[in-house]
Amino acid sequence: MTYQSLLKTFRAALAGTYETSEIDSLFFVALEHVTGMSRTDFYLNTSKELENKQHARFKEILERLKTGEPVQYILNEAWFLERKFYVDHNVLIPRSETEEIIDIVKQYAPNARSILDIGTGSGCIAISLNLAMPANVWAMDYDAQILKIAKRNAEFNEAGVEFFRDNILNPMKNWEKPFDVIVSNPPYVKASEKDLMQKNVLDYEPDIALFVKDSNALQFYKAIKKYAKKNLSATGVIIMEINESLGTETKSLFEGAYRAVKVIKDIHNKDRFVIATHDQS
Incomplete structure (x- = not known):
């Protein structure tokens, strides 16, 4: 699966739970957490294939997001005054x-x-x-x-x-x-x-x-x-x-x-x- 296909998968799977803008925000938060890629990196690598381990992690994240679980708990991280907290x-x-x-x-x-x-x-x-x-x-x-x-x-x-x-x-x-x-x-x-x-x-x-x-x-x-x-x-x-x-x-x-x-x-x-x-x- 390519990164572009992954974004489309997120949008389709979460369409009934979140607004499109929020889905995209969740996607890019997950993307940076799993791969270290920024939004800019994504658009420069849309046709790049995910590694198997990455694909499995994104699948897990997506399934939990579909239940409404906050992304902060899924990733075990939240930000406060530009600092990361577990x-x-x-x-x-x-x-x-x-x-x-x-x-x-x-x-x-x-x-x-x-x-x-x-x-x-x-x-x-x-x-x-x-x-x-x-x-x-x-x-x-x-x-x-x-x-x-x-x-x-x-x-x-x-x-x-x-x-x-x-x-x-x-x-x-x-x-x-x-x-x-x-x-x-x-x-x-x-x-x-x-x-x-x-x-x-x-x-x-x-x-x-x-x-x-x-x-x-x-x-x-x-x-x-x-x-x-x-x-x-x-x-x-x-x-x-x-x-x-x-x-x-x-x-x-x-x-x-x-x-x-x-x-x-x-x-x-x-x-x-x-x-x-x-x-x-």
Whole structure:
């Protein structure tokens, strides 16, 4: 089979599942992963024959794409701030809007010397902060397999993050010194919002990293607030990604305990982050 024929096969097989432009994007992502070829390379080699091993790999990728499985899980890689991260079904696929949290930390805590990432998942936030700032970065998650993935990503991206196992809902570790920044992208999608989500997210991404009960939608933010009371410095800042429909409620949760609390919108003009600090500057 030639590369041109392979593209036609992708388009025909996925026509009922994806738009043509998305099929082409998926094809070229898979092409680069399997062969190392860019889009330009493809158009210069359309009549070139695939190797048998490559053909078998593309067939596997195509079959999984037909089920709606995200390409990031199929290829075990996702991109975050132009860096590659290993992902599998144990962790969420990093979102583009989450990238904004890195700039927010740099803006509100440019001189931070210590940062804690709560619920690190793939490690994309902690690793990106470690590579973008001169701060020492720690990151926690509740599951050993998740931490194994995060450590793998830190090693691949040559980041010096300290990972440890702990559960923010029942934290056990005690710290001698408080952190300058606590950052988190915890589960925040209400169970009642499942109907609004894409099927491939519901079918393949880990529920435990996404959903909370409607009756306790701010469960993780309450835990972060309690944890920060003992583990955030007097001039420290908490920066959290939030449910766009719960900006007011999340802000109210931290008001009273912190002198300055604000909601920040993302690139789509949706309430996406809450910042809490004692520093009003």
